[in-house]
Amino acid sequence: MTKETLEAPVREKRDRLVLRFAGDSGDGMQLTGNRFTNASAVIGNDLATFPDFPSEIRAPAGTLAGVSSFQVQIADWDILTPGDAPDILIAMNPAALKSNIDDLDPGGLLLVNGDAFVDRNLEKAGYTSNPLEDGSLDGYRTMVAPMEELTKLAVADTGVKGRATLRSKNFFALGLVSWIFNRPTQPVIDWVNDKFGPDSVIAKANIASLMAGYNFGITTEEFQHLYDIEPAKLDPGEYTNITGNQALAWGLIAGAQAANLPISYASYPITPASSILEELARHKNFGVRTLQVEDEIAAVGVAVGASFAGHLGMTGTSGPGLALKSETISLAFQVELPMVIIDVQRAGPSTGMPTKTEQADLLLAMYGRHGEAPLPIVAPATPAEAFSIAVEACRIAVTYMTPVIVLSDGYIANSSEPWRLPDLDELPAISHPFATADDSEFLPYSRDPETLARPWAIPGTAGLEHRIGGLEHADLTGNVSHDPLNHEHMTWLRAAKLDRIAAGIAPLEIDGPESGDLLVLGWGSTFAAIRAGTRNARREGYSVAHGHLRHIHPFAPNLATVFAGYEKVLVPELNSGQLAMMLRAKYLVDVISYPKIQGLPFKATEIRQKVIDTITGTGDSEAGQ
Amino acid sequence: MTDTRYERSDFQSDQEVRWCPGCGDYTILAAVQNFLASLDVDKEDHVFISGIGCASRFPYYVNTYGMHSIHGRAPAIATGVATANPDLTVWVVTGDGDALSIGGNHLIHAMRRNVNVKVLLFNNQIYGLTKGQYSPTSELGKRTKTSPMGSVDQPFNPVSLAIASEATFVARTIDMDRNHTTEMLQAAYEHNGAALIEIYQNCNVFNDKAFAQLTGREERDANRINLVPGRPIVFGANNEFAVILDTGGARVVATADVAAAAIHVHDPANPDPSAAFALSRLSHGPYGPTPVGVFRDVDRPSYEAMVKQQLVDAQAQKGPGDLSRLVRSVGTWTVD
Numbered sequence: 001m002t003k004e005t006l007e008a009p010v011r012e013k014r015d016r017l018v019l020r021f022a023g024d025s026g027d028g029m030q031l032t033g034n035r036f037t038n039a040s041a042v043i044g045n046d047l048a049t050f051p052d053f054p055s056e057i058r059a060p061a062g063t064l065a066g067v068s069s070f071q072v073q074i075a076d077w078d079i080l081t082p083g084d085a086p087d088i089l090i091a092m093n094p095a096a097l098k099s100n101i102d103d104l105d106p107g108g109l110l111l112v113n114g115d116a117f118v119d120r121n122l123e124k125a126g127y128t129s130n131p132l133e134d135g136s137l138d139g140y141r142t143m144v145a146p147m148e149e150l151t152k153l154a155v156a157d158t159g160v161k162g163r164a165t166l167r168s169k170n171f172f173a174l175g176l177v178s179w180i181f182n183r184p185t186q187p188v189i190d191w192v193n194d195k196f197g198p199d200s201v202i203a204k205a206n207i208a209s210l211m212a213g214y215n216f217g218i219t220t221e222e223f224q225h226l227y228d229i230e231p232a233k234l235d236p237g238e239y240t241n242i243t244g245n246q247a248l249a250w251g252l253i254a255g256a257q258a259a260n261l262p263i264s265y266a267s268y269p270i271t272p273a274s275s276i277l278e279e280l281a282r283h284k285n286f287g288v289r290t291l292q293v294e295d296e297i298a299a300v301g302v303a304v305g306a307s308f309a310g311h312l313g314m315t316g317t318s319g320p321g322l323a324l325k326s327e328t329i330s331l332a333f334q335v336e337l338p339m340v341i342i343d344v345q346r347a348g349p350s351t352g353m354p355t356k357t358e359q360a361d362l363l364l365a366m367y368g369r370h371g372e373a374p375l376p377i378v379a380p381a382t383p384a385e386a387f388s389i390a391v392e393a394c395r396i397a398v399t400y401m402t403p404v405i406v407l408s409d410g411y412i413a414n415s416s417e418p419w420r421l422p423d424l425d426e427l428p429a430i431s432h433p434f435a436t437a438d439d440s441e442f443l444p445y446s447r448d449p450e451t452l453a454r455p456w457a458i459p460g461t462a463g464l465e466h467r468i469g470g471l472e473h474a475d476l477t478g479n480v481s482h483d484p485l486n487h488e489h490m491t492w493l494r495a496a497k498l499d500r501i502a503a504g505i506a507p508l509e510i511d512g513p514e515s516g517d518l519l520v521l522g523w524g525s526t527f528a529a530i531r532a533g534t535r536n537a538r539r540e541g542y543s544v545a546h547g548h549l550r551h552i553h554p555f556a557p558n559l560a561t562v563f564a565g566y567e568k569v570l571v572p573e574l575n576s577g578q579l580a581m582m583l584r585a586k587y588l589v590d591v592i593s594y595p596k597i598q599g600l601p602f603k604a605t606e607i608r609q610k611v612i613d614t615i616t617g618t619g620d621s622e623a624g625q
Numbered sequence: 626m627t628d629t630r631y632e633r634s635d636f637q638s639d640q641e642v643r644w645c646p647g648c649g650d651y652t653i654l655a656a657v658q659n660f661l662a663s664l665d666v667d668k669e670d671h672v673f674i675s676g677i678g679c680a681s682r683f684p685y686y687v688n689t690y691g692m693h694s695i696h697g698r699a700p701a702i703a704t705g706v707a708t709a710n711p712d713l714t715v716w717v718v719t720g721d722g723d724a725l726s727i728g729g730n731h732l733i734h735a736m737r738r739n740v741n742v743k744v745l746l747f748n749n750q751i752y753g754l755t756k757g758q759y760s761p762t763s764e765l766g767k768r769t770k771t772s773p774m775g776s777v778d779q780p781f782n783p784v785s786l787a788i789a790s791e792a793t794f795v796a797r798t799i800d801m802d803r804n805h806t807t808e809m810l811q812a813a814y815e816h817n818g819a820a821l822i823e824i825y826q827n828c829n830v831f832n833d834k835a836f837a838q839l840t841g842r843e844e845r846d847a848n849r850i851n852l853v854p855g856r857p858i859v860f861g862a863n864n865e866f867a868v869i870l871d872t873g874g875a876r877v878v879a880t881a882d883v884a885a886a887a888i889h890v891h892d893p894a895n896p897d898p899s900a901a902f903a904l905s906r907l908s909h910g911p912y913g914p915t916p917v918g919v920f921r922d923v924d925r926p927s928y929e930a931m932v933k934q935q936l937v938d939a940q941a942q943k944g945p946g947d948l949s950r951l952v953r954s955v956g957t958w959t960v961d
Contacts, residue, residue: 044958187956231960240957254948264709284939286946289708289932294734298701301694301731305674305705308692309713313705331695421957424948459690459706459713462669467638467685469693470677479640480685 009224011182016075017227018083019177022100023092023113024061025054025068028170033070034416035174035191039183041241041418044231045074048528050082050601051414055271055355062116062124067099074181076230080528082415084603090173092116092147094125101137109225110140111176113169115148143222147172147213154212158204168209175213181227185214237420244383244412245272247419248316248342249279251390253286255340256312258391259398259430264306265314266291266299268321271354272410273344276316296324300341304328307337308468310434310458312394316342319361320350322405323368329403330369333494335468336445336454338397338404338432340390345409347599356599357411359524360575365405366553366582372491376400376501377553379407381527384419386412389550391427398432399504400497401453407552409574411525411601432456437463444468444478452497502554508562512538512545515565517615521591523549523579526572526602533607537615544611552579555586563589570594570614572602631662638688644679649800649826653747654686656806661689664814666714673716674703676723679754680747680826683718697728700735703742704928711929714814717744721762722752725781729761732821736790738928739818743810746783746823747800750910751832764910784905784920787821788898794820795901796919800827801840805917812919818927825911836911850907852918857888858904866914868907875903877914893922 019036023029030051040047050071059066073083088109091097093116104110117132131137132144151169160168171188178185189207196203217223242250256263265288267277281290289311293299296317303313313332317325322343332339345361347353365377376396380386386408397404435442435455444466445454457464466478474481475489510519511531522530527548534546547562549555563569569591571580577593584591594610596602613619636658644650661671671689675681677696684691690713694702699717707715717735724732724746735742751769752758758771762783766775787795794816798809806824813820825836838844846862858868859880867880867888875889893901901921908915940946 038956042956042958044960234960236960238953238957238959240952240955242955246955250948250951253946253951257946257948262709264705266705283946283951284936285943286948286951287936288946289936291704291708291932293701293704294730297698298704298731298734301698301701302705302708304694305692305702305707306709307705308690308702309672309706309709311705311709313709327695328698335692421952424952458710459672460669460710462667465669465689467691467693469685469691470695471693 009226011226011228013228013230015077015229016073016079017088017181017229018071018073018086019088019090020069020071020086020100020103021090021173022067022069022096023170024095025056025066026058026061027068027092028167029068029070029092032170032174033072035188036177036183037072037416038191038241039178039187040072040074041239042187043184045229046077046079046232046234046418047072047074047241048079048082049416050411053355055353062093062095062121064095064099064125067096069096069100074229076232078232078234080532081604084605090177092170092173094121094127094131097131098125098127104140106139108140110137110142111173112142112144113147113173114144115146145176145216150212150216151209154208155205158208159201160205164205168205171206171209172213175210176217176223178210179214179217179226180223181229185210234418235420239418239420241416242384242387242419243414243416244380244386244408245275245344245414246279247384247386248380248390248406248408249276251387252280252314252340252394253283253288254387254424254427255391255394255430257286258427259312259394259432261310261312261398261432263288263314264291264303264311265289265316266293266302266306267316268293268296268299270318270321272346272413273316273318273321273342275413276342276344296321297328300325300328300332303339304332304337307332307339308459310456312338312340312398314340314342316344318344318346318354319348319364322361322364326369329375330371330373331470332403333369333373333375334470336401336494338401338456340393340397340404340406342406342408344413345407353599355410357409357525357601358574358597358599359407359409359526360578360597361407362552362575362578363581365407372495374495374498375553376402376404376498377407378404378550379524379552380412381524381548381550383412383415383417387419388422392550395428395430396501398430399453400451400501401456402497407524409525434458434461435464436461442466443476445473445476450500452493452500498554502557505551505554505556507558508547508549508556510545510547510562511535513543514545516543516545517566518542518544518568518570518611519562519566520544520546520570520572520607520611521549521583522546522572523552526574529602529604529607530572532604533602534611536604536608537611542612542615544615560587563587568592568614570610572596572607572610574601629663629665631668633658633662635668636661636688638686640685642686643682645830647829648679649749649828650680650683650747652800652803653745653806653824653826654683656803657745657810658687660807660810661687670712671714671716672706673718674699674706675718676728677754678720678723680718680720681723697723697726698731699723700728700731700742700744704735704738704740707740707742708929708932711741711927711933715742717742719744719746721746721748721750721760721783725761725783725786733786733790736787736792736819736821739793739925741818741927741929743813744819744821746821747826748783748823749826749828749832750835751828753828753831757831762910764912780910782905782909783821783823785902788902788905788921792821792921793818793923793925794919795921796821797823797825797917799825799836799839799917809919812922816922818925838913839911839915839917848914850914850916852891852893852904852916852920854891854893854919857885857890859888860914868904870900870903875907877907893919896923
C-alpha cells in the first residue's frame with residue numbers, strides 16, 4: 001500500500017479526471033455522484049455522467065448484486081463521454097470494491113471505507129482474505145478512511161439516532177472527495193437544506209458528515225495529494241446541468257408552447273421513463289395535464305383522446321410499454337392525429353435488464369405495428385440534446401398531423417451533462433391552425449398540399465362535426481370505405497407524409513473529412529463514444545468521419561450522397577445491428593455492423609479500436625454480424 | 626319537448642345504418658338521437674367515442690363529433706377527450722365484449738376516477754360482430770360456436786361491477802322501453818361524473834329473446850322491478866311482490882307477508898353503496914325478478930374538474946409557466 005506522506009499538500013493540475021462512486025444500493029451513491037457533479041458544474045468544469053444501478057430497489061445489503069455506481073468525468077475542456085475507466089474509485093464496501101476494481105487504471109487512486117471491510121461483508125462479496133491487508137491492491141494508491149466511525153462521531157450532536165446515524169456516511173465520502181478535488185461544499189449544503197429543510201435532523205446530520213469528511217481530508221496526513229481542474233473553456237453562454245429525461249420533459253413543454261397547445265401527458269410508471277412523468281407533473285402551472293393511468297394502453301388511449309380534443313397528446317414508456325401501445329398508435333396513425341410517444345429504451349426482451357441501456361427497440365418503433373403504419377422516429381444523441389429533439393418531435397407531430405416516436409434510452413435518461421441554454425425566443429413557431437367552418441362542405445381527410453396534413457377540427461367547433469375511426473375511409477370525406485383502390489391510395493397517401501417530412505430535415509452533418517476510408521454512422525446515445533473514438537483515431541492519422549442520425553425515419557435526404565464519399569461504413573449500435581439492417585435495405589450499402597449488447601454504453605476506446613481494425617482490415621471487424 | 630332547437634334529424638348522419646334488421650340497436654339509436662335533440666346543448670359539444678363491436682358503429686350514425694376507436698379502449702380515449710376539454714359532453718358507446726372483456730380494465734378505472742363520461746353499455750350477452758361466440762355476460766352453460774358443450778365462464782353482472790368500481794351513477798334499462806331508456810339517459814346526463822347505463826339489448830340474430838323474461842307480455846310483470854327513488858320497492862301486476870333488505874342482502878318477498886315499513890325504500894343517493902349493490906344481486910342476468918332504473922346516483926367531484934383545479938392552483942402558487950425560469954430552475958453558471 002502506498003501512502004502519500006508529504007509535508008505540505010501537493011496540488012496537481014489535471015485537465016480531466018474520471019471518478020466512480022461505488023457502494024451498496026442503499027448507500028446513496030447516485031445522490032453522492034449527483035451532488036459531486038453539481039458542485040463541479042457550478043465551478044465550470046465540463047462533465048458527463050454515467051449512473052449504473054441494479055434493478056432491485058434494495059438487493060441484499062453488501063452483495064455484488066446490490067452494488068450501485070455513479071461515474072463522472074470532469075474536465076477543463078469540452079469532453080463528450082463519462083470516461084471509459086475511472087482514475088479514482090470510491091468504494092464504500094467490499095462488494096463495491098470487488099465489482100469495480102478491475103476497471104481502475106493501474107496507479108489509480110482508491111478511496112475505501114475501511115469500516116466496511118469486516119469478515120461478514122468480505123464473505124458476502126466473495127473475498128477469502130481482506131484485500132486491504134493481503135497486498136492485492138498494491139498497484140493502486142489506496143487510502144483507507146474509517147468513514148463509519150467518523151460519521152457516527154460527526155452526527156452525535158445532531159439528534160439522529162440508531163441505525164440512521166450511518167445513513168450520512170455517503171456525505172462523509174462526498175466531503176472527503178470534495179476536499180481532494182477542491183470542490184466547494186456550499187452547493188451541497190444549500191441542496192441539503194433545500195431538500196430536507198434546514199431545521200431537520202437529516203439535514204443537520206448530512207451537513208455534519210459532509211464537513212467531517214472535508215475536515216478529515218485537511219487534518220489527516222494521508223490526503224496530501226490534491227487535484228485541481230480548471231473551469232472548462234466551453235462556448236460562451238449560460239449553462240445548467242441536465243439529465244436526458246429532464247431535458248425531454250422540458251423540451252415537450254417548450255414544443256407544446258411553441259405550438260400554442262396544452263399538453264396532456266398520460267403514462268404508466270416504467271423504468272427508465274417514469275421520471276419524465278414525475279418531472280412534467282411538477283409543472284402544472286404550464287397547463288400541463290399529467291395523467292397516471294391504469295396501464296400502458298390507457299396511457300396512449302388518453303393521448304389519442306386528448307389530441308382529438310385539441311391538446312398535444314403525449315405518452316412515455318419503455319420497450320415493453322411501446323409493445324402494448326402498438327395497436328393504439330396504429331389508430332392514431334390511421335385517424336391522423338398528432339401525438340408524441342417517448343420510448344426510453346432499456347435492455348430487453350421482456351423485463352430484461354430494466355436499469356441497463358440498449359437500443360434494441362429501433363425495429364419495434366419502425367415496424368412494430370399491424371398494417372402499413374410508417375411513423376416518423378427521432379432520437380437524441382446526448383442528454384442535453386433531448387430538449388431540442390422533444391421540440392422537433394412536437395413540430396413534426398403537429399405540422400404533419402402524425403404520431404411521432406422519440407427513441408431515447410436509459411443511458412441518456414439518467415446521465416447528465418452541461419447544457420448551454422438555448423435562446424428560447426428562437427424556438428421554431430409550430431403552426432397548427434385548427435379548422436374553422438366556412439360555407440364549403442367540411443372534408444376531414446382533405447390535405448394541406450405541402451405537408452399532406454389533414455385539417456384538425458376539434459370538438460366544440462360548430463359546423464365541423466365529423467366522425468373518425470379505425471376503419472379504412474374514403475379520401476376526403478372520411479366515410480367508411482372498403483373500396484380496394486381507395487385502400488391502396490390511402491396507404492400510399494399516409495406513407496407519403498414521410499417524404500414530406502424528409503424534405504424539411506436538415507442535411508446530415510459530418511464530423512471529419514467528407515470523403516475517406518471510413519464513415520462511422522451512429523444514432524442515439526452512442527454519439528459521445530463514437531465522436532470521441534473517431535476523433536482519437538483521426539488524430540492518429542486515420543481517415544475516418546462520424547455522422548450521427550437524429551432522424552431515423554425518414555433519414556436525412558442527403559444520406560445516400562454521404563455514403564458515396566467513403567470506402568467503408570461502420571455502424572456501432574447497442575443492439576444486434578438494427579440500423580445496419582435498415583441502411584442495407586434502403587441504400588444497398590454494405591455497412592459493417594458493430595453490435596454491443598451488454599446493457600452498457602460503448603467506450604470511446606472500443607470505437608477507436610474498431611475504427612482502426614476496420615480501416616486496416618485487422619481483427620475480426622470484417623465479420624460484421 | 627316542443628320548443629327545442631333541434632329535431633332528431635339534426636343528429637342523424639348521412640351514413641346508412643347497417644345493423645341487422647330488427648336489432649335492438651336501432652331503438653337505442655332513435656332514443657339517443659331524440660334525447661340529444663331535446664337537450665339545450667350545442668350539437669358540436671357532444672362527442673361519441675366507441676370501441677369495436679356492433680354497438681360501436683353507433684358514432685358513425687350520430688351527427689356530432691365522434692370516434693370509432695379500437696376494441697375496449699373507448700373509456701381511456703374518452704378520458705383523454707373529457708380531461709382535455711371538460712366543456713364537452715362525452716358519451717361512450719360500448720358492448721358487453723368491448724366494455725367487460727377486452728376493455729374491462731379501462732371501464733373500472735374510468736368509473737373509480739369519476740371521469741365525466743356517459744357509458745352506454747349495450748348488453749346483448751353475445752358476440753355479434755364476430756358471429757355468435759359467448760361473451761362475458763353470457764349465462765353459465767351457454768352453448769355457442771366456441772362453447773359447444775356450454776360456457777364454463779361465470780358471467781359478470783355489469784351493475785355489480787360498476788358499483789364495486791366506485792361508480793357514482795349506475796343504471797339499467799331495456800332497449801324496447803324507449804321511455805325508460807330516455808329517462809335513464811336524462812338522469813345520466815344530469816349526473817356530474819361517470820355514469821354507466823347497462824342497456825339490455827336484443828340481438829335477434831345470435832341471441833334472440835335473451836331478455837324475454839323482462840320484455841315478454843306474459844312474464845314481464847312478474848319479473849321487472851322498477852327502481853323509483855324514494856319509493857318502497859314493490860312489483861308485480863298488483864304489486865304483490867316486494868324487496869326487503871335483511872341478513873346483509875336483498876330478497877324478494879310477498880308484499881302481504883311483510884309489514885309496509887319493512888319494504889326497502891330505494892335511495893340511489895345513499896353514499897353507502899351497500900344497498901345498491903344488494904339490489905344489483907337480486908338477479909344475475911335477466912332471469913327472474915330483475916331491477917331496472919337508477920341503482921346509484923351520488924355526488925363526487927369529477928376527475929377532470931379536479932385535474933383542472935390543480936392547474937389553477939399551480940398557477941396561483943407558482944404563477945403562469947415561464948420557460949425561461951424553468952430551464953434555470955436547477956441552477957446555472959455562465960461561461961464568458
